[in-house]
Amino acid sequence: MTRARTKNVVLYADDDADDRELMAEWLQPCRHLIELRLFNSGDALLEHLSELYYQDAEEPSLIVLDQNMPGRTGLQILESLRRDTRWAGLPAVLYTTSTMPHEVIAAERLNAGFITKPLNLTQRDIVLRQMLRFCEPALRERIQGFWSKGS
């Protein structure tokens, strides 16, 4: 079955409530383009994905996974995603405090981006642009268009 892809649902799993709140705040200016859905674990995100599938809802335009979470890590969740034919092609990034080269390589092998969480606002802007590179193309164009207007 060919499934239509929504242009603006982003799923983000992170056990750190502060980081979840920050992401919501940072994406607030794009709220008319992005519907951010937050999860405190990767398994909760996977469960939501399954619900979307059975509801025949549109697929997310980006999946963002923290690496260091209790239970399964972001990479382990990513492996589950890639093994499942329903989610194997979804755009995804590992969004993490880590700078470990082996994790960068592992993410690349799983066809996902690897982005280190920013330490300040200057880095935040760079990180959001890095994240944009991995978004579903139509959403990427819309956000770039929005940003280029200087809004």
Added chain:
Amino acid sequence: MTKKSIQIDDFDRLSLEEQIALLHSSATYIGKRKHEGYYYVLLQLFGFYAEIRYEFYRVEVNAIRTSIDSSIIDPYLSQIRVRGLDDDTKRGTSNED
């Protein structure tokens, strides 16, 4: 993908922006804590530790304190998880947020 190391004295001589950039590209995250209205994030960079202080988390770095003394880890110990041990422990329990 090797990383060029830096000594603590050399790090301390860098500008704050240079320190932040180096920590972002090369440091290992150890933990985060809140204390008296500030957020603190502890990182390890090669042979020393760097503790970032924020009034507003991940927005603006107020200060960076460096140390080679491992006692700087003490306030963070309760949240450090050792994978494997954590996996064993969590069976039958719910994950904390």
